[in-house]
Amino acid sequence: MTARTIRVAEVVVDGTALFLDKRFSYAVPPGVDVAPGMRVVVPMRSSMRSGIVWALREASGATDLRPLARVVDRAPVLTSDQMRMAEWLCDRYAATLPEAVSAILPGAFRLRVRSVLVPAAGAEIPDDVRGLALFQHIAEAEPALSDIRAKSRHDERMVRAWMTAGFLREEIRVDEAVGEKRQAYLVGSAPADVLRREAEARRRRARRQSDCLEVLADVGEVAWDKRLYPPASVQPLVAAGLVRVEERRASHRWAAGEELERWPELTPYQARAVRDLAEMADQGHGVALLHGVTGSGKTEVYMHLIRRAIEDGGQALVLVPEIALTPQLVRRFERRFGGQVAVLHSGLSLGERREEWTRVLDGDASVVIGARSAVFAPMRALKLVVIDEEHEPSYKQEDAPHYDAREVAMWRAKQAGALVILGSATPSLSSMYRVEQGSAKLVSLPVRANQRPLPPIEIIDMREELRTGNRSIFSRRLAAELEATVSRDMQAILFLNRRGFAHAALCRACGHSMECPRCDIHLTVHRSAEGHVLVCHYCGHEEPLARRCPDCGEEALMPYGLGTEQVEEHLRRAWPSMRVLRMDLDTTRRKGSLQAIIERFQAGEADVLVGTQMIAKGLDFPRVRLVGVVAADAMLTLPDYRANERAFQLLTQVAGRAGRAETDGITLIQTYQPGHRAVEAAKQHDYRLFYERERESRAFFRYPPFCELAVFLASHSEERLARGAAARFERELGRSPSARSLVVLPAGPSGIRRIDNVYRYQVVMKYAAWQDVKEDVVRAYRLVKEKMNRLGGSAVLDVNAQRIG
Ligand SMILES: Nc1ncnc2c1ncn2[C@@H]1O[C@H](COP(=O)(O)OP(=O)(O)OP(=O)(O)O)[C@@H](O)[C@H]1O
Ligand SMILES: [Zn+2]
Ligand SMILES: [Zn+2]
Numbered sequence: 001m002t003a004r005t006i007r008v009a010e011v012v013v014d015g016t017a018l019f020l021d022k023r024f025s026y027a028v029p030p031g032v033d034v035a036p037g038m039r040v041v042v043p044m045r046s047s048m049r050s051g052i053v054w055a056l057r058e059a060s061g062a063t064d065l066r067p068l069a070r071v072v073d074r075a076p077v078l079t080s081d082q083m084r085m086a087e088w089l090c091d092r093y094a095a096t097l098p099e100a101v102s103a104i105l106p107g108a109f110r111l112r113v114r115s116v117l118v119p120a121a122g123a124e125i126p127d128d129v130r131g132l133a134l135f136q137h138i139a140e141a142e143p144a145l146s147d148i149r150a151k152s153r154h155d156e157r158m159v160r161a162w163m164t165a166g167f168l169r170e171e172i173r174v175d176e177a178v179g180e181k182r183q184a185y186l187v188g189s190a191p192a193d194v195l196r197r198e199a200e201a202r203r204r205r206a207r208r209q210s211d212c213l214e215v216l217a218d219v220g221e222v223a224w225d226k227r228l229y230p231p232a233s234v235q236p237l238v239a240a241g242l243v244r245v246e247e248r249r250a251s252h253r254w255a256a257g258e259e260l261e262r263w264p265e266l267t268p269y270q271a272r273a274v275r276d277l278a279e280m281a282d283q284g285h286g287v288a289l290l291h292g293v294t295g296s297g298k299t300e301v302y303m304h305l306i307r308r309a310i311e312d313g314g315q316a317l318v319l320v321p322e323i324a325l326t327p328q329l330v331r332r333f334e335r336r337f338g339g340q341v342a343v344l345h346s347g348l349s350l351g352e353r354r355e356e357w358t359r360v361l362d363g364d365a366s367v368v369i370g371a372r373s374a375v376f377a378p379m380r381a382l383k384l385v386v387i388d389e390e391h392e393p394s395y396k397q398e399d400a401p402h403y404d405a406r407e408v409a410m411w412r413a414k415q416a417g418a419l420v421i422l423g424s425a426t427p428s429l430s431s432m433y434r435v436e437q438g439s440a441k442l443v444s445l446p447v448r449a450n451q452r453p454l455p456p457i458e459i460i461d462m463r464e465e466l467r468t469g470n471r472s473i474f475s476r477r478l479a480a481e482l483e484a485t486v487s488r489d490m491q492a493i494l495f496l497n498r499r500g501f502a503h504a505a506l507c508r509a510c511g512h513s514m515e516c517p518r519c520d521i522h523l524t525v526h527r528s529a530e531g532h533v534l535v536c537h538y539c540g541h542e543e544p545l546a547r548r549c550p551d552c553g554e555e556a557l558m559p560y561g562l563g564t565e566q567v568e569e570h571l572r573r574a575w576p577s578m579r580v581l582r583m584d585l586d587t588t589r590r591k592g593s594l595q596a597i598i599e600r601f602q603a604g605e606a607d608v609l610v611g612t613q614m615i616a617k618g619l620d621f622p623r624v625r626l627v628g629v630v631a632a633d634a635m636l637t638l639p640d641y642r643a644n645e646r647a648f649q650l651l652t653q654v655a656g657r658a659g660r661a662e663t664d665g666i667t668l669i670q671t672y673q674p675g676h677r678a679v680e681a682a683k684q685h686d687y688r689l690f691y692e693r694e695r696e697s698r699a700f701f702r703y704p705p706f707c708e709l710a711v712f713l714a715s716h717s718e719e720r721l722a723r724g725a726a727a728r729f730e731r732e733l734g735r736s737p738s739a740r741s742l743v744v745l746p747a748g749p750s751g752i753r754r755i756d757n758v759y760r761y762q763v764v765m766k767y768a769a770w771q772d773v774k775e776d777v778v779r780a781y782r783l784v785k786e787k788m789n790r791l792g793g794s795a796v797l798d799v800n801a802q803r804i805g
Helices: 080-093 097-104 133-141 147-149 153-163 192-201 207-219 231-239 266-284 298-311 327-340 350-361 370-378 405-416 427-439 462-469 476-487 564-575 593-602 643-655 675-682 687-701 720-735 737-741 771-792
Strands: 003-015 024-027 039-042 047-060 111-119 168-176 182-188 219-224 243-249 286-292 315-319 339-346 369-370 382-387 421-423 440-445 457-461 489-494 503-509 524-528 532-536 541-545 557-562 579-583 608-611 624-629 668-672 710-716 742-744 746-754 758-767 792-797
Touching: 003 039, 003 080, 003 097, 039 111, 047 111, 080 097, 080 405, 097 370, 111 133, 111 147, 111 720, 133 153, 147 153, 153 168, 182 207, 207 231, 207 243, 207 593, 219 593, 219 792, 266 286, 266 298, 266 421, 266 440, 286 298, 286 370, 286 427, 298 315, 298 327, 298 382, 298 421, 315 370, 315 405, 327 339, 327 369, 327 593, 327 675, 339 350, 350 624, 369 370, 370 405, 382 405, 405 421, 427 687, 457 462, 457 476, 457 675, 476 489, 476 624, 476 668, 489 643, 524 564, 541 608, 557 564, 564 608, 579 593, 624 643, 643 668, 643 675, 643 687, 668 675, 675 687, 710 720, 710 771, 720 742, 720 746, 720 758, 720 771, 737 742, 737 771, 758 771
Parallel strands: 286 421, 286 440, 315 369, 315 382, 339 369, 382 421, 457 668, 489 608, 489 624, 579 608, 624 668
Antiparallel strands: 003 024, 003 047, 039 047, 111 168, 182 219, 182 243, 503 524, 503 557, 524 532, 532 541, 710 758, 710 792, 742 758, 746 758
């Protein structure tokens, strides 16, 4: 016999287990068409799994490789660039290959692979077998062998015998996770007060109907989530004329023939920035930090550079924080670039996401706008990457593979020879430090596009208010400005960085605060139809707020510390005629409701918008005159080395929502700590001042950007096992060759020691360069993780962590 060469496919198999972190080899059956980047089904141990072909090679001689079971795609769904990106994610963030692939490829491309039982075609099956109920069930329902086993051991034996006899065989079924292209919306079709009244009337007998009406009264319309509102509970509301159902695409698609907007004249500063950035772009890869004050028109600058990139035959990627990804922003780009825009975000249905991805892959879209994960979009001619609001922590993914979209973008741009523009009014310390180090170039927009000054910021000392007898949550100054703003038909934004009604429930007699029974954290007070309830923001535990203190027995439990719900309530009580909208996690949890609130505020359907940090991100409301920070203190005391930076950014960003277009603006910051560094710098609009001081303290305590942090976290329902795992990790590092390049802080409980009855212990590491310590850290991590998984716990490693605990 002559030695034949066969083709071998190296496949990355889907799954989270550590043993899957490599490529598995399979024989490609003769005549089968397959290329790297295509999805396949392969046998793995005793089952079938999906995977991606990573590479093809030739092997000679007989091999005992198992063959590919099926090739799913005709064309690759992953480009070779994306495969290199996946490999880089593994290297940079200690991710496994399947983890990296699942971060890159949208869920819409995930496959469900099942083996089902079917009667064997062409087999002679005796009539007495064919007539049995079990056999008929299999012929009709095509169950999996495991389904049969779960029901009856006896049936399983029977089925196995039939398989041996050749009556039944197993067949692979591959289901795509494609979803609907259209999204059904529920739209309120009666005035809000009617909806509210009807909600109240149904509160006891039809809870879901009541919830649905309440939401629609608040936000007007929501994408129809059928798990939340089953058709059976929506039907009666439709019949009663309170709700109607509308089908539409979840995302707008530019219609051919729609007229594009004219390009406005750039301000002199914008023109200079465009010129500088264009010059950089012509030189290939580079990183620019566009520091433009709030409302300076950074978007206009981005759009000019995007136009250049497209005219050059290239593609541009624009990353924005999820929250800023409203239809308004997308429309802004579409009005300039029409049908060349593709949008990727979590609000799309699976089908839409797949469609947008395919448009990018096929080169039909030249501008891709999206949140964090859009950094993985399959562009082949990348010329420009814009990262808007680059200081936002949401660019860092909190779950495995813990990637930072800013870093991925820079790596990708370097490979592609593309320019990266980091844009912000409040650049992160690390980006500014990059400028200092010479690895990024600073470009500035020091004035607003509307030529008006930045809104003056006044600090209001709330201690003084108390001393002079004002017990309201609104200072006299804020109350007066609110009234003045609304009476001039302008709008106001009130910011408070805490959701819920009150921060905690505290006993006035003994000081006891109500804690979650399953977590080591106090409970937050929320308002509900039945009065006040205590809610855990970590595990969802809920209980009514009683008056009696469980600790001392006094009837002295009281809500303590303001939340957004309470701000809303005080507003309604003090000014019943003001129209108020609230935007926080609780009012925006449902799909589509965030956008609905933004649209309603923009349309002038409310005078005041109360909200958490969500309202600080890149929103452009032309009629907002007043911004009030109800209590800056809520963010000045966070136990994190970046607390000052966050506070300064939030204050500056939220202040920047005032006076952006048609009106002068004013910002009032209420606080009990008027002398705080972040408050002072924000008041003076002095980024430089803030940067210099913060830089100094980071250098002194050796925190990023003067080092990098990684956090190892072990979790287990038994505290000693979690603690033991962290200690083991610390020991392993201590005796590793890189010990001298690492500062390892002692293992200890994470910021919240217990969440949902799972204990969490961590080890924080500091180092100068990941490359120097990577090997040993990852080895120790995998060692402990493997053991932890066997013990029923888990371990994660967050490289370049943005938070500790
Ligand atoms: N050259 C221009 N001519 C006219 N209007 C402009 C021009 N540039 C920007 N604007 C307008 O100024 C406003 C602010 O611009 P934009 O939203 O781009 O600012 P920004 O720098 O992104 O602000 P922020 O960082 O606060 O989100 C927008 O309403 C925009 O339409
Ligand atoms: Zn008490
Ligand atoms: Zn809890």
